[in-house]
Structure formats: structure tokens, C-alpha cells
Amino acid sequence: MDDEEYNRIALTGLLEALEFTVQSSADGRQALELAGRTKFDFIFLDFAMPGLSGVDGSGTRNPRLFGGSAQAAILATTAFNTSEMRAQCLAAA
Secondary structure (H helix, E strand, O other): OOOOHHHHHHHHHHHHHOOOOOOOOOOHHHHHHHHHHOOOOEEEEEOOOOOOOHHHHHOOOOHHHHHHHOOOEEEEEOOOOOHHHHHHHHHHO
16 A cells, blocks of 8 residues: 555545545555455555555556456555656556
């Protein structure tokens, strides 16, 4: 989900307040492992997450990578707001 603990806590709290069940990870490879074992509807990946960034994950629809979560919506998140990052995220969709 995010390599920064504070961001994981904040996003987890927000989603749980909306009654979502949340599992989090600190790097992209761990997120892939979770996605392979569990069916998720949504996967949030930080834009610059180590191991598998949000942009890389958003552009990936390989069922072998995401296992039971191959049909999940993958959302790239970031604390940065630049037109370059926005373009990269939109291009990966």
C-alpha cells in the first residue's frame, strides 16, 4: 500500500471508517503476495512504492502477479501533485 507508515495508518483509518476491511503492506512485493493469497476489490499502491510502484502495478493486468485479485481496481496514490505524475498515472491506466 505505502512505504511510509503514517500514510498506511491514515489510509487504513479512512477506509475502515467507511467499513472496508483493510490489509496493508510496506512494499510492492509484499502487496503482490497479499493479492495472490486474498481476493481484493481495490488495491492502493503508492506512486513510488519500493518493489512495485503504483504506476507499474496500475498498468499490470497479469493474473499470475495478482492471483485472486487479478480483477481488482488498482489505484496509484501519492502525496505529490505534479502534472508529470498525473500524466504517468493516466498513461498506466
